[in-house]
Amino acid sequence: MGLDELDRKATEAFPGHMVRKDLVRQFRGQFPVPTYVVEFMLGRYCASTDPAEIAEGVEMVQDQLSARTIRAGEEELFKARAREKGSVRVIDIITARLDSKSDSYLATLPSLRLTDVRIGDKLVSEHERMLTGGFYAEVDLGYDPAIAQEKGGRPFEVLSLREIQLSTRDILTKIAEGRKALSTTEWRDLLLRSVGLEPAMLTSRARDVALLRMVPFVERNYNMVELGPRGTGKSHLFQQVSPYAHLVSGGKATVARMFVNMANGQRGLVCQYDVVCFDEVSGVSFDQKDGVNIMKGYMESGEFSRGRESIRAEGSVVMVGNFDVDVQHQQRVGHLFGPLPPEMRNDTAFMDRIHSYLPGWDIPKVNKALFTNHFGIVSDVLAECFSRLRSQSRINTMQGRVHFGGALSGRDTNAVNKTVSGLLKLLYPDPEQPVPDEDLELSVRLALEVRRRVKEQQKRIGTAEFRNTQFSYSMGLDGVEKFVATPELQSEDSIGADPLPAGQVWAISPGGQDEGVGLYRLEVNEGPGGGVRILNQSPPAPFKESVKIAEQNLYARSRELVGDRNPREHEFTVQLRSFDASKAAGQTGLPVLLALSSSLLGKPLKGGLAVVGGINLGGSIEPVANPVDVVEHALSKGASTVLMPVSCRRPLVDLSDDVATKVQVLFYADAADALRKVLHEG
Secondary structure (H helix, E strand, C coil): CCCHHHHHHHHHHHHCEEHHHHHHHCCCCCCCCCHHHHHHEEEHCCCCCCCCHHHHHHHHHHHHHHCCCCCCCCHHHHHHHHHHHEEEEEEEEEEEEEEECCCCCEEEEECCCCEEEEEEEEHHCCCCCHHHCCCEEEEEECCHHHHHHCCCCCCCCEEEEEEECCCCCCCHHHHHHHHHHHHHHHHHHHHHHCCCCCHHHHHHHHHHHHHHHHHHHHCCCEEEEEECCCCCCHHHHHHHHHCCCCEEEECEEHHHHCEECCCCCCHHHHHHCCCCEEHHHHHHHHCCCCCHHHHHHHHHHHHEECEEEEEEEECEEEEEEEEECHHHHHHCCCCCCCCCHHHHHCHHHHHHHEEEEEEHCCCCCCCCCHHHHCECHHHHHHHHHHHHHHCCHHHHHHCEEECCCCCHHHHHHHHHHHHHHHHHHHHHHCCCCCCCHHHHHHHHHHHHHHHHHHHHHHHHHHHHHHHCCCCCEECCCCCEEEEECCHCCCCCCCCCCCCCCEEEEEECCCCCCCCCCEEEEEEEEEEEECCEEEEECCCCHHHHHHHHHHHHHHCCHHHHHHHHHCHHHHHEEEEEEEECCCCCCCCCHHHHHHHHHHHHCCCCCCCCCEEEEEECCCCCCCCCHHHHHHHHHHCCCCCEEEEHHHHHHHHHHHHHHHHHHEEEEECCCCHHHHHHHCCCCC
C-alpha cells in the first residue's frame, strides 16, 4: 500500500497512536474479540510506517492472539494449562462483584466460564470499571492446587491484569494538539479512516452522515434514530469501534437491564455505557408495560425513577433499523418512523425526544471498496477521546453568531444545539481552537436537517402543533435568513413548501399563441455597482423585455418597494431556469420585480408560492388571458399559493372545486401590494 499525504501528516501528528486499518481486517473473524482489541495489539506492535517493522509486528500479534484468546470448546484446555504451569495469560472480558459471604471480591471470565475467581481489593480499586459492566483485559490467571483441595475452595485467582487501552490520562490533549497540524477536511477524512471507511469512496453527503453517526459518542444523553436499507453498516460503529458502546440486538429489552435492577440495585446499561444502541429496532419490545414510558422520561431528562430513588445517567440512546422498501415508497405509504416497534411508531411525544434522524439511505451498501487501506487513529484512543469530550460543550461557539428562525420550538432548539455541539467537538477537539463560519454553518445546516426530519414525520401523523416545519437560521445579526429542507421531501423541479433564498422566485408565464403555460425559477443576486445583467447566454427576447421593464419600475417606485435603499447603487445579476417545454418566459415582469426587491431587502418570499403577472413601464398590471390554466399548472407543480392580478378574480370562478380547495389564490392591485402580501414574515 502506498502512503498518501494524509498518512504522512497524520503519522507525524499522532506518533504511536496510528495503525493501518487494512491490517485490522486481516484478523476479522479469526479471533473471538471485537475490532478494538485487535487494534490495541496492532497499535502496540505495528505503530510504524516501516513495512518490515509492520510485518514483524503482525506476526507477533497473530501469535499472541492465537495463544491468549479462547475459542468455544477450548475453556478446559486453558484451565488445564493454568493448573500445569501455575498461571496462564488470557485476553477476556473481566467483571467483578463483591461477595458479602466471604467479604471479598470475585471476578468473572466468561470465555473460561469462570464466575468465582479470586481477585485482590487493590486490583479492583485500581480498575473500578470491572464493577460496572467490565472491560477487555490481558489477565494473568493463577491456579493454587492447595486451595483446590479445600472444601468450597476457589483455586483460580487474578494475579495481575492490563486493561486493553493504549490511551492515557492526557490523550485528549495529545490528539487535540495533533489535530492542529491538519486542515478541517483532512481531519474529517482521518476520522472516517479511523472508523474503517475510505472517504475518497464516499460522496460528500455520505461523509456528512458518517460524521453524524459519531455524535452520540461525544454528546451526553443524545437520542438518535437511523433507518435505511440493509447492509449499510449502521451497527458496526456501535459494536466494533468503542468499548464505551453497547449493542442491544432486537428482542426483549428488560427494564432491569436498561435502567436499574430493583432486586439488587445494579445500575443498567444507560448508566454503564456512553452509548446504548438498539439494533434491528423493529423487533425490540420491553418486558414491562411502562418500559417505553420510562424510556421516554429518560430520553427527555436523563433521569429515571425506580422506587423512591431518582437516578441520573448520561448514556446516549441510538436506534438503528431497516426499511423493507425505499424511502420514497415509505413516505407514500406512511411516515419514516414506520419501522419502529408499534408502541413507538405513532407516538409523537416519543418522536419529539429524538434529537436527530439520520438518512441511512444516503450511505452506500458496504463493499470492499468502502474500507480504507490507509492509516487511522487506533480505535481505543479515538474512543477514549470521544468519551472525554462528553464532559465539554460547544454551544457557546454559536452565541451571537447563529440565530434560529421562529419555527423552532424549545425542544427543537435543544436538539439542534446538541447536534451542533457534537459536530464541533468532533471537528475541533480543542475548545480553544477558533471555528470558522463555514464549518459552523455546515454543522448548523446538518443539525437543522436531521431535527426537521423528525418534525416532518410528526406533521404527517397529523398533529396540528407540528404544522410549522420551516426551519431557518441566519449567520450574524444582519445575516440573510436561510431555510433548511430535508432532501427527500424536496424535488428540484417542483415548488417546495419552504421559502427560497432572498432574490429567488417561482414564476409562471401564462404563455401565448405559440407556447403553453410554463414554470420558471428566477435567481437574482445583488452587489455593489449599477444596472441589471442577465447571466443566461442568449436569453429569450420576451424575458429580456420583462427584465428591462422590471428594472425601470424598480428605479421609479423604489421608495414604495424597498424604502430608503437606492437600487441604482447596486448591480443585479438575473438567471432564468426553465422547468417546462416553454422557454420564452414572457409576461414575467412582476415576478422579476419581486425578485429584485427581495434581493435588495435581503428578505425571502413566502414558501410554496408561484407568482404570475406582466407589468408595463407605467406600472400597470397586464391582464392574464388564461387564469384557470395558470392556477391548475401551479398546483401540478406543487404550489400552495398563487399570486395573481386582481383582474383574474372573476374568471377564476370557473376553477374546479378540487383545485380551489387545494390552492390559495392571492390577488394584488399593483407591485407594492404584491410585495407586501408575499414577503416572508421571519
